[in-house]
Amino acid sequence: MKGQDWINLMLPDELILEIFRNLGSKATRDACALVCRRWLTLERLSRDTIRISGSGSPDSVVNLIASRFVNVTNLYIDERLSGSHPFDSGRRGNVRQSTWLRLRLMAERFESYCLSDAGLAAVADGFTKLEKLTLIWCSNATNAGLTFVAQKCRFLKCLDLQGCYVGDQGLSAIGECCKQLEVLNLRFCEGLTDTGLVDLAIGCKKTLKSLGVAACAKITDVSLEAVGSHCRILETLSLDSEYINNKGVIAVAKGCPLLKNLNLQCIMVTDEALTAVGSLCMLLESLALHSFQRFSDKSLCAIGKGCKKLKSLMLSDCYFLSDKGLKAVAAGCTELSRLEINGCHNISTYGLESVGRSCMHLTELALLYCQKVGDKALSEVGKGCKYLQALHLVDCSVIGDDAICGIAIGCKNLKKLHIRRCYEVGSKGIIAIGDNCKYLTDLSIRFCDRVGDEALVAIGNGCPLLCHLNVSGCHQIGDTGITAIARGCPQLTYLDVSVLQNLRDMTLAEVGEGCPLLKDIVLSHCREITDVGLAHLVKRCKWLESCYMVYCPGVTAAGVATVISTCVNIKKVLIEKSKVSARTRRRAGSAISYHCVDL
Template sequence: MKGADLINTVLPEEVLVEILRRVESKPDLDSCALVCRKWNHIDRATRRTVKIAATGNADRLLASVIQRFTGLTTVFIDERHPSSSFYSLGLFTPSKQRRNSLSGSRGRNRNSPGSSSSSAEGTGIEQNYISDAGLSLLALGCKGLENLSLTWCPTLTSLGLVSIANNCKALKSLELQGCYIGDEGLIAIGQCCKLLRELNLKFCEGISDKGLIDLARNSDSLISLAISSCPRISDMSLQAVASHCHHLVALTLELDSIKDESLISIAKGCRSLKSVKLRCINVGDLALQAVGSFCASLEVLALHSFQGFTDGSLYAISKGCKNLRELVLTDCNLITDRSLEYIARGCTKLEHVEINGCQNIESLESIGRFCSGLRKLSLVYCSMLLKNAFIEVGRGCSLLQSLHLFDCLKIDDDAMCQIAVGCRYLRQLHLRRCNEIGDKGIISVGKNCKHLTDLSLQFCESISDESLFAIAEGCSLQHLSVSGCHEITNNGLTAIARSSPDLISLDISFLLNVGDIAMAELAEGCPKLKELSLSQCTKITDVGLTHLVKGCVELEICNMVYCPLITTSGLATIVSSCAKIKKVLIEEWKVSKRTRRRAGPVLTSLCTEL
């Protein structure tokens, strides 16, 4: 009945609460909170997660968030982003009286002597990073806090983290990145937060062995540990982890100081490990052989920049880790095709293989023969890889869904045809600088891979409109990048626009033969387009953008630097016609004063030196 509030009068409140809890999209939640006072009250009481861009009077902002949302369990604080983006998300919209009060207090703070906040030049925005006092407010206001992430908060010390430890006993996950928090804070977390399960330390120069050893002794519930670029952490800490954290499941280490002995201790003491990711230049065969001997549950192994281990390490992994599903090898120059053969024969459950910069890898024959469940294959900078490597992959890996080939110079059309014919469930194909792959290979993909939704052909110079015609005939894309494919024209993009109504992102940068016709076709056929990159498209003009905005009303990101025929007027068309626009990349001199006033936050990634 028109005018009747059936939802609030008939639907029980507990049912409405459960409905709002199941809304995953934050913009949708914000919209629900604006429906009426009752929904706003429920949203305040039930919202569990908030992300805060902390600069700009951060403590006051944090206090306002805590006061509004009383049931928070997950808080992300990231000082790399301006607070203006927080206000624009609708999380904190004070009343007129409150706005005037805050405005007045800001003015007094800026002008009063001895104020701790300083005005940013030309903006009037206070640059007051979150302090220990702000973190203490969070601890007192959110005692049910379970997950806390602090990113690049330079003024925080152990004092703030001690407050979290003393008040948030339910804390399960803690991430510290670029925070100079000392050992005392970490020790307090270990002593008070007995439910801690995940700890992530990145660029924490103030934490040493003392803090991590004490935490390890008190955190037998820890299941995930990640340590990256913490120069004061050594083998002693890992030996403590091995002695006390027997339930550890995931380990990520990027530490140059770690040696074989500490990882051997981890392998022996933490036999439930399922994920091991290492970037440790002083670790070699002995450590990895221990992982193979003692970690039978291992499912994910990622080894980056290793120069000290050989094929013998992966032989041990293949013998002991039969459940391995994901293998990532980056810049491991001592391994050969024999390593892949060991893994393929011993770990037949393998689903994801990524090889990056391993110059002695030439063949994938064993992967194709023995890993029939392979779903993702990524080969980057493998210059020695032969085209015949894909014959067995095409024959044996019929479930392959994602293929990435970057700078694989010897892969040609015949190899691509082998993949297309044998891997008909392919959904994602990313090629970059594979100049031996031309229309023949991509036409085969269009004919055989009907499930393809994500295609990238960056700087594959042999690709022309014929490829896009075949793709348009056989596939409906959601993501397409043909950046640097100089032979592509309006005709090829027209075919894509008419066949892919669900297209979300498109990159046509460096296409010199694409003009306004393509923009008009996109407006007509791709109403869901959100991301568009047309940098260095010299034939696209303001007229093309006028056509574009008529149909692509969902556009959020538009990159258009070095487009000589796009002027100040074209930029104004984008920012005024696209209500959801979030980011525009363009030369600074094309931004008028009016556009800057109207869409300042949208131009935050402005090119200032072009």
């Protein structure tokens, strides 16, 4: 009946709460909260995650939100996020202050605008159901504040401390009180020593599953020995340290039989530790090794021999690894699905060929700065890895069209292809992708000078599901290629055509007509684009959220104003400051970012 509020009359609170919990976006939930007081109250009860800035009087903000959102289980506080700074902006009085007094007042003000122990006490009192707490660069938080949290938030399962100057007492309190803690991340926690981490390992020995330690100079092998002795169910370990040696890693390998994920950037670790991992960690599924210069193929041979369940392997700047080690992994770890090789200069075509022959379940392959890997390697991957869905190539100077054709013919399920600065790749390879890979959704061919319009015509004709396209710096691509994309790829949401000197306004009109779902476009350094083309684009692309158009001489303040006024969802416009009128600045100042041209 007209005028009757059937929703509030008929639906109980529990059902409306469940509806709110299943709403997709924060904006939608905020809109629902404005309908009536009942919906506002219920929407607050449905919130389980809150992100706030660690600056701009965060202590008072925490007090405020704690009284309104009582069911929050995930709290994220980041001092890098922008916050309000209610400094007094009134006219200065005539009282002259000394330099010392002014500096002291500034320091006191700065401290009041950072999360302090009082704010953490408010977190502890207001969010007793908290399960996940993330504190990023909250430099004023100390042991006392973390102890408050430990004593009140007994359901805490995940704690992330990055750049927080908490010490051993706070971490020990977490270990003593939070008996359900499963995940702990410590990064740039300069006040921590082995004492705090040992206490936590003892206190949370029955629940701790994931531990991350990075740039904590006072944490040594002693901590890892305690983890290995007590935390028998540990599954994930991430270490970035100059002070961890073989002893600590071996202790974890011996004491944590359930270890599945290992990420190491430890310059003191050698073959001895990795050999222990290979022989003892039979359940290992993911291994990432960064900047290792003290171990050799012996380590990878041990991994290949013992870690039969390995699915993901990342090797970055490991200079002493060669094809022998990679072949051992390929032969032993046949379940491998993700492989990334970055800057390992002794790995060549032969090593990648062994991967193509043995790892039939490979779904993602990334080769970065691999100067010795040639076409034959990827041709072998194309023959053997039929399930490959993502291929990333960066600065692989020997790889050319034959390799891409091999991938296109063999890996018809390919969804993502990213190529950057591979100057031997040309139109022939990309045409093969368009002819064979019908499920392609993401194509990036940045600074590939030999790719021309005919390649994009093939993509437009053969890849109707394409959502993401980046052809930045491909100088041979012009109106014909981008027009083919506009007419053949209606699902396109991201387009980067920066540095295309021959792109004109009529092409932007085609993009606007054919790609109504477009959200992000990069037009920087397109010298032929003018206000006319922008007007045609934004007329149809109603969902546009970002537009980058620096160094486009044909774009004026009028064109910028057109984008701002037409696109109601616009969030970021990157442009030279001189092209923004005062009216546009007043209308959408928060959405405009200025490119520095005075350097």
